Amino acid sequence: MPRQVKTPTGVPGFRFAGVACGIKQSGRKDLALIASEGPAAAAAVFTKNRVKSPSVTAGARHVRSGRLQAVVVNSGNANACTGPGGLRDAEAMCAETARHLGIDAGQVLPSSTGIIGVRLPMDKINRGIAAAAAALAPDALQDAAQAIMTTDNGPKIAAATCRVGGRTVHIAGIAKGAGMIAPNMATMLCYVLTDAAVAPAALRPMVRRATDATFHAITVDGDTSTNDTVLCLANGVAGNSRITRGGEGEDVLEREITRVMKELALKIVADGEGTTKLVEVRVDGARSVAEARKVAFTVANSKLVKTAFFGQDPNIGRFMMAIGNAGVPVVEEAIDVALGRVKVVRRGLAVGTRESAAVKVMQRPSFTVHISLGMGDASTSVWTSDLGHEYVRINSDYRT
Amino acid sequence: MPRQVKTPTGVPGFRFAGVACGIKQSGRKDLALIASEGPAAAAAVFTKNRVKSPSVTAGARHVRSGRLQAVVVNSGNANACTGPGGLRDAEAMCAETARHLGIDAGQVLPSSTGIIGVRLPMDKINRGIAAAAAALAPDALQDAAQAIMTTDNGPKIAAATCRVGGRTVHIAGIAKGAGMIAPNMATMLCYVLTDAAVAPAALRPMVRRATDATFHAITVDGDTSTNDTVLCLANGVAGNSRITRGGEGEDVLEREITRVMKELALKIVADGEGTTKLVEVRVDGARSVAEARKVAFTVANSKLVKTAFFGQDPNIGRFMMAIGNAGVPVVEEAIDVALGRVKVVRRGLAVGTRESAAVKVMQRPSFTVHISLGMGDASTSVWTSDLGHEYVRINSDYRT
Numbered sequence: 001m002p003r004q005v006k007t008p009t010g011v012p013g014f015r016f017a018g019v020a021c022g023i024k025q026s027g028r029k030d031l032a033l034i035a036s037e038g039p040a041a042a043a044a045v046f047t048k049n050r051v052k053s054p055s056v057t058a059g060a061r062h063v064r065s066g067r068l069q070a071v072v073v074n075s076g077n078a079n080a081c082t083g084p085g086g087l088r089d090a091e092a093m094c095a096e097t098a099r100h101l102g103i104d105a106g107q108v109l110p111s112s113t114g115i116i117g118v119r120l121p122m123d124k125i126n127r128g129i130a131a132a133a134a135a136l137a138p139d140a141l142q143d144a145a146q147a148i149m150t151t152d153n154g155p156k157i158a159a160a161t162c163r164v165g166g167r168t169v170h171i172a173g174i175a176k177g178a179g180m181i182a183p184n185m186a187t188m189l190c191y192v193l194t195d196a197a198v199a200p201a202a203l204r205p206m207v208r209r210a211t212d213a214t215f216h217a218i219t220v221d222g223d224t225s226t227n228d229t230v231l232c233l234a235n236g237v238a239g240n241s242r243i244t245r246g247g248e249g250e251d252v253l254e255r256e257i258t259r260v261m262k263e264l265a266l267k268i269v270a271d272g273e274g275t276t277k278l279v280e281v282r283v284d285g286a287r288s289v290a291e292a293r294k295v296a297f298t299v300a301n302s303k304l305v306k307t308a309f310f311g312q313d314p315n316i317g318r319f320m321m322a323i324g325n326a327g328v329p330v331v332e333e334a335i336d337v338a339l340g341r342v343k344v345v346r347r348g349l350a351v352g353t354r355e356s357a358a359v360k361v362m363q364r365p366s367f368t369v370h371i372s373l374g375m376g377d378a379s380t381s382v383w384t385s386d387l388g389h390e391y392v393r394i395n396s397d398y399r400t
Numbered sequence: 401m402p403r404q405v406k407t408p409t410g411v412p413g414f415r416f417a418g419v420a421c422g423i424k425q426s427g428r429k430d431l432a433l434i435a436s437e438g439p440a441a442a443a444a445v446f447t448k449n450r451v452k453s454p455s456v457t458a459g460a461r462h463v464r465s466g467r468l469q470a471v472v473v474n475s476g477n478a479n480a481c482t483g484p485g486g487l488r489d490a491e492a493m494c495a496e497t498a499r500h501l502g503i504d505a506g507q508v509l510p511s512s513t514g515i516i517g518v519r520l521p522m523d524k525i526n527r528g529i530a531a532a533a534a535a536l537a538p539d540a541l542q543d544a545a546q547a548i549m550t551t552d553n554g555p556k557i558a559a560a561t562c563r564v565g566g567r568t569v570h571i572a573g574i575a576k577g578a579g580m581i582a583p584n585m586a587t588m589l590c591y592v593l594t595d596a597a598v599a600p601a602a603l604r605p606m607v608r609r610a611t612d613a614t615f616h617a618i619t620v621d622g623d624t625s626t627n628d629t630v631l632c633l634a635n636g637v638a639g640n641s642r643i644t645r646g647g648e649g650e651d652v653l654e655r656e657i658t659r660v661m662k663e664l665a666l667k668i669v670a671d672g673e674g675t676t677k678l679v680e681v682r683v684d685g686a687r688s689v690a691e692a693r694k695v696a697f698t699v700a701n702s703k704l705v706k707t708a709f710f711g712q713d714p715n716i717g718r719f720m721m722a723i724g725n726a727g728v729p730v731v732e733e734a735i736d737v738a739l740g741r742v743k744v745v746r747r748g749l750a751v752g753t754r755e756s757a758a759v760k761v762m763q764r765p766s767f768t769v770h771i772s773l774g775m776g777d778a779s780t781s782v783w784t785s786d787l788g789h790e791y792v793r794i795n796s797d798y799r800t
Binding site: 049050051052078080081082083115116117118223224225226302303304315316317320321322323324325326328329330332333335345347348349350352387 | 449450451452478480481482483515516517518623624625626702703704715716717720721722723724725726728729730731732733735745747748749750752787
């Protein structure tokens with residue numbers, strides 16, 4: 001967990017705003033702005049879904065230079081399945097933001113989240129950008145965190161500090177998402193901001209690895225949205241000597257960025273609508289990390305395993321079935337499974353005597369399923385939630 | 401649909417029995433026997449799950465010769481995750497059946513379905529085999545269909561007849577399964593019996609293709625059990641000249657076997673616990689059948705799509721998101737989606753004006769989602785169910 005436990009209000013050299021511009025019928029905040037005082041090193045990871053929001057297309061184009069100075073996010077409308085008009089809208093959001101900040105439109109990354117298949121209401125968005133630009137403040141991180149929310153139960157913020165080359169470096173992140181729960185208002189968005197000085201060429205692999213270890217290791221329903229974005233901006237205000245690829249400070253900064261992203265990622269799993277459990281599925285003894293991930297995700301995504309989590313049912317059939325379904329040549333006789341510290345499968349056979357101990361583990365709000373494949377040395381963890389009545393209610397009834 | 405609508409009671413040259421031997425605490429029938437009057441050509445398809453029941457291992461070994469004379473099935477215990485002892489139990493079931501019928505143990509295929517991780521109660525099973533052998537009757541197909549049930553709401557039987565070389569050939573099948581719904585009592589089993597004379601070398605590819613087009617094209621929850629088995633026995637009593645590979649009668653017999661299997665497969669989807677919808681996901685315009693299947697199954701297995709079916713919600717976001725997630729390089733601008741005959745996506749853009757017509761389609765108990773990828777000529781269909789409150793209730797509460 002991050003060392004800085006108090007919720008941060010900002011990061012040196014960044015200003016924030018979150019306003020309501022009328023996209024959400026509820027009148028809640030729906031437009032966020034983040035601006036750096038100067039150009040910042042930038043690295044991003046976007047959705048792998050083949051159906052992408054034009055906002056993602058525009059953002060990917062702008063971040064390619066490795067430098068950005070602002071982020072503009074609207075919630076309530078995903079600008080997805082909106083065609084060439086949607087791409088024009090995304091670029092217009094950037095141009096309007098740039099105009100207010102006196103920067104180039106290519107320095108702005110746009111994000112959208114919300115309903116799919118409907119064009120953005122550009123009048124409202126332009127008014128929102130003007131209001132947000134006027135409201136920008138160094139201590140308004142929380143406002144921005146609120147303005148990117150859709151179905152989230154609350155804003156998600158995490159932070160850390162570390163020492164790099166004798167300077168204190170600040171890192172803070174905001175995120176939204178409750179898994180790909182309600183695609184009408186879906187998407188996972190995360191913005192991590194730091195005052196570290198770091199070369200874009202060093203930041204890029206850092207952000208990719210941190211994303212793989214965190215946001216790419218969580219699953220609520222196995223689906224990926226059209227708009228998922230993880231962005232990191234590093235504005236260099238801390239004054240450390242610039243971190244280069246393989247150079248001093250790279251490890252410590254990556255560790256802290258990963259720490260912040262992991263806290264945000266677990267907040268997303270725990271915030272899955274109807275979620276009552278946060279479960280780590282740990283696989284070791286695999287021949288490769290890729291095979292460990294396959295097994296972990298097959299178990300973590302199985303509807304039958306997830307309903308068993310909800311039902312607090314330690315029956316081994318569901319775990320063994322899911323492990324066998326992963327497309328990995330596992331050897332049944334080599335498999336061990338434990339719930340917390342309670343072994344329930346040993347060498348492929350049920351350990352029948354300790355079921356009440358296993359039930360007790362599953363009654364906890366958070367526990368680990370530990371799967372040992374006995375085939376090699378590779379391991380991984382993924383985090384998932386349970387599948388309960390509330391999930392179905394929210395996902396089937398939300399239009400009515 | 402099969403031409404013969406009346407539920408059949410048997411197939412010439414086969415005898416059937418279904419008895420209660422006490423594996424199920426409810427006292428319901430739990431042991432089925434099917435016996436041919438002579439050796440029959442045999443072909444089977446088994447689960448691809450790496451964690452297999454020893455009953456499957458034994459059955460796969462016995463069917464390799466292409467000749468079988470009997471099937472013994474117990475329900476209530478899956479004989480899975482039972483190790484070497486479980487394999488001895490499966491072989492002992494075959495030996496005991498063979499002893500009563502006066503045939504070789506290698507002529508018997510054993511199947512098991514039910515709770516995982518518990519050894520078979522062999523005393524009860526041996527008594528059940530004796531009782532079933534004594535009860536064998538040519539018109540007791542329904543008894544066998546009942547004895548293989550676990551969570552099924554009722555027995556599943558389908559039948560067809562056709563003309564081969566001037567002779568009338570009979571085909572009947574029984575199946576159990578409500579999707580891989582409750583692994584404690586899970587598995588899909590299907591036995592298709594025909595009096596056609598057919599060479600094992602012709603029967604094998606026929607059964608494989610028919611299974612691909614039917615049982616391999618349904619999904620309730622995307623999981624595959626440890627015991628899934630499809631077996632076809634052809635005893636030749638019809639007296640047609642033996643059908644050989646590529647020879648006369650092959651096409652018509654395969655068509656009718658496929659017809660029977662499809663009826664049984666759709667009965668399994670419709671019987672999914674908590675299921676209120678039977679939905680065909682049809683994909684065309686794909687570059688290959690493999691890619692069409694990937695897209696169809698990604699849509700058909702998406703928890704978000706399935707809850708939308710339950711909620712009768714034609715919002716296109718869920719369909720487009722799932723299509724984009726299939727790992728197929730689809731082109732968003734080329735995608736059309738229709739619900740029944742109501743187009744909801746045209747060239748990647750929402751067709752916003754006919755939503756009430758789309759809702760009406762989804763209110764039906766059965767409808768088609770038609771996805772056109774616009775990339776090629778390949779197409780496929782898969783069948784799925786919705787994901788509703790009852791699914792979660794049954795799969796989380798069934799132990800309590």
